[in-house]
Amino acid sequence: MTTVPQPSEWPAQAARSRPPYLSIVTTQQPRGAPPNGDELSSWLQAVASRQDRQAFAAVFKHFAPRVKAYLMRLGTSEAQAEDLVQETMVSVWRKAVLYDPSHAGVSTWIFTIARNLRVDHLRRKGLAIGADADEGEAEALRDESPQPDELLSTREREIRVREAMRQLSDEQAQIVRLSFFEEHPHARIAQELGIPLGTVKSRVRLAVNHLRRLLGALEP
Amino acid sequence: MKIRHHPEDALLLAHAAGQLPTGPALVVASHLESCPRCRERVREYEALGGALLEAASPAALAPDALARALAAIDATAGASAPLPQAASAAPRRPALPPGTPWPAALDGCSATGWRWMGPGMYWSRITVPQDPAAKLFLLRIGAGKRLPTHTHSDLEMTQVLYGRFDDGRASFGAGDFDAAAGDIHHQPVVAEDGMCICLASVDGRLLFDGVIARTIGGLVGM
Secondary structure, three states, rough: OOOOOOOOOOOHHHHHHOOOHHOOOOOOOOOOOOOHHHHHHHHHHHHHHOOHHHHHHHHHHHHHHHHHHHHHOOOOHHHHHHHHHHHHHHHHHHHHHHHOOOOOOOHHHHHHHHHHHHHHHHOOOOOOOOOOOOHHHHHHHHOOOOHHHHHHHHHHHHHHHHHHHHHHHHHHHHHHHHHHHHHHHHHHHHHOOOOOHHHHHHHHHHHHHHHHHHHHHHHO | OHHHHOHHHHHHHHHHHHOOOHHHHHHHHHHHHHHHHHHHHHHHHHHHHHHHHOOOOOOOOOOHHHHHHHHHHHOOOOHHOOOOOOOOOOOOOOOOOOOOOHHHHHOOOEOOOOOOEOOOOEEEEEEEOOOOOOOOEEEEEHHHHHHHEEEEOOOOEEEEOOEEEEOOOOEOOOOHHHHHHHOEEEEEEOOOOOEEEEEEOOOOOOOEEHHHHHHHHHHHOO
């Protein structure tokens, strides 16, 4: 399969896939650093307010390859992952008007869309592993009038979870990552950590409880 | 409503990660509806999912991926506004006491009416259309009644929608969540002052003790 150049993953990515001397002047380097949360949010708002295709393309280029990576980590076949990426990104277009920056950051919002579509897909195929039913809840929360400090708290939450992950030990961070990004997290955690399957649950519990304490300590 | 019993954080995180089986996911979701504390935690774990997505190393897409998405958008351009969910005919549901909302998590599920399963005890089988195998049901137990003693081969999750029960370990009221692991041998007793209604999901087989209890277990289809 041919690769679409992804503007958001240079130089590191480029360095891996090209001879070193070429990676310095990569032709696929449009505007420097990957987009930050505010840029992503403004692109999404441009999609919502004026069906801005340019902005949609930018959101697509940043997220679609990551959503595909996420789905494939969760055991989705390549072809199926492509289809679910399509569904996810078309949903992003359609639901852009519902995106509420006071509720979640763009990456969080797109994560929940992809997660829900994957779960729906598994259920449709009778492969039910996961489920989620908080669409309705999100709907309800959206009806509340947005408070300025909610916007702030969303931003703080996005920062807080990243900081808490950074403070976790490598092993516990790995456990948390695998809990999200693995088809059979427990089996994989046992394998990666070289521990018996029977002890994985308590290791996950320890890691998540530690994460919880860190998040609590980071709260304003 | 003072909520004292919450899902543990590992469970909330698994829910945010979309990794729970249908039954447990819906019981947790119905807890979230009544619990702002857990809702905020799930939002944090979802934000973590977003951060991990952000940090994922991108996978190569098919070359025509963006063109395909734009074509799909054009194909439905007439309906560019989000389609409101068509209100379908109200599904059949067992009656809940006034003031007790039907869990929004169960919207789209079908449920039987209240079925007798013993003196003062009724149950309703809930069917999730996309996952009919999910073992999810409502229990309505009269004041002062005790459920047959049982253990489970796996995990039982319960969300109290109305009333109060005590299982010898703790007391659970409306809004409370309980996850009983397979090794717990418990016999919930409903408070004397009123009936109790719970939403429950069982992963493994429910193992009731005694002949009558086993009969009930058979009725419930567990």
